[in-house]
Amino acid sequence: MTTDAGAASPPRLDRERSRLDGFLALCVARFREYSREPEVIFWSFVFPVLLSIGLGLAFRNRPVEVLPIAIVEADAGDAVAGPLLRADSLKATRMSAEQARAALRTGKVALVVVAGSPVQYEFDPSRSEALVARARVDDALQRAAGRADVVATRDLTRSEPGARYVDFLIPGILGMNLMSGGMWGVGFTLVDMRLKKLLRRLLATPMRRSDFLAAQMSTRLVFMFIEATFLLWFGHLALGVPLRGSWLAIYAAAGLGALAFAGLGLLVAARPRRIEGVMGLMNAVMMPMFIVSGVFFSWERFPEIVHPLIRALPLTALIDTLRAIVLEGATLASQALRLGLLAAWGAISFALGLRFFRWD
Numbered sequence: 001m002t003t004d005a006g007a008a009s010p011p012r013l014d015r016e017r018s019r020l021d022g023f024l025a026l027c028v029a030r031f032r033e034y035s036r037e038p039e040v041i042f043w044s045f046v047f048p049v050l051l052s053i054g055l056g057l058a059f060r061n062r063p064v065e066v067l068p069i070a071i072v073e074a075d076a077g078d079a080v081a082g083p084l085l086r087a088d089s090l091k092a093t094r095m096s097a098e099q100a101r102a103a104l105r106t107g108k109v110a111l112v113v114v115a116g117s118p119v120q121y122e123f124d125p126s127r128s129e130a131l132v133a134r135a136r137v138d139d140a141l142q143r144a145a146g147r148a149d150v151v152a153t154r155d156l157t158r159s160e161p162g163a164r165y166v167d168f169l170i171p172g173i174l175g176m177n178l179m180s181g182g183m184w185g186v187g188f189t190l191v192d193m194r195l196k197k198l199l200r201r202l203l204a205t206p207m208r209r210s211d212f213l214a215a216q217m218s219t220r221l222v223f224m225f226i227e228a229t230f231l232l233w234f235g236h237l238a239l240g241v242p243l244r245g246s247w248l249a250i251y252a253a254a255g256l257g258a259l260a261f262a263g264l265g266l267l268v269a270a271r272p273r274r275i276e277g278v279m280g281l282m283n284a285v286m287m288p289m290f291i292v293s294g295v296f297f298s299w300e301r302f303p304e305i306v307h308p309l310i311r312a313l314p315l316t317a318l319i320d321t322l323r324a325i326v327l328e329g330a331t332l333a334s335q336a337l338r339l340g341l342l343a344a345w346g347a348i349s350f351a352l353g354l355r356f357f358r359w360d
Contacts, residue, residue, distance in 0.1 A: 066091050067133040069111045070100035080115035083144035089136050170235040171326050172295040175319035182261025183282055186216050187269035191278040224258035245325035249332045257318035260342045263349030270356040289315040314345040
């Protein structure tokens with residue numbers, strides 16, 4: 001008995017091909033939804049650039065700040081005022097006692113120097129510039145009085161790419177953007193589709209739940225590639241941020257982070273039926289990480305007792321990995337622990353989201 005092998009494909013192969021076609025159709029539909037939402041373009045591309053420019057200007061490299069001080073002259077006024085008026089790092093102004101204390105109270109001067117024996121310094125110790133002004137004033141007066149430094153020293157100032165605040169900032173903004181895009185891009189979309197009864201319509205199709213949710217997460221990889229390339233090249237060309245690591249390592253870390261946060265977004269949106277509900281859950285998940293995970297300043301500033309908890313957060317692992325690769329040229333192997341943590345967050349979140357997800 002003979003059979004015609006080319007007459008029909010095996011049923012299983014047909015099913016798999018149909019499933020792949022459905023998956024690709026879902027991805028294409030998701031891309032079209034993004035293209036019809038101008039706010040997505042703004043928050044994904046324009047906002048990170050504006051934030052980078054603003055904070056880069058606010059914390060740009062500047063010359064040594066000249067601190068304003070007030071001098072209240074009494075006995076030996078010239079001996080005190082002379083060295084301070086000549087100091088390049090101080091802006092000294094002669095004032096009466098009342099004027100000087102009013103200027104100190106209103107923040108117009110960092111320090112009040114009352115000439116006399118001994119010389120008196122009046123300042124607010126909670127202000128960092130006041131402490132700096134006190135040290136500069138005392139140094140100028142002691143040198144003018146003939147103090148000799150026992151230990152010879154030399155100042156050597158440097159400002160290299162990779163050590164500036166803007167260099168620290170760009171990987172943090174990229175991590176923040178991947179978190180926001182992953183969670184809002186997946187979570188908010190699912191709840192919106194649930195409200196519009198679109199999910200219920202999909203329930204009537206032969207499409208699997210896992211295919212639908214995987215397509216939602218997979219589209220994040222494409223946007224991750226565009227967002228990471230755009231922001232890092234902007235930082236490199238416009239702000240001089242170094243790119244010392246390989247692009248493959250950057251994309252691998254960013255992609256894993258995007259999938260981890262897409263999984264979290266899926267988990268958060270698995271049950272809510274109202275926009276207000278998912279917004280509250282999103283903010284509850286993201287806001288702590290915005291604050292403690294090192295987007296704008298190092299997470300090591302927090303008490304050591306909470307460091308293990310902060311390191312376990314996915315945004316902390318993602319930002320630390322991106323900074324190590326971009327600024328230090330680290331390899332993926334050296335970041336294996338952090339990447340493993342991101343993978344665990346993504347896998348567990350997706351599994352739980354798949355388990356609790358409902359169409360209506």
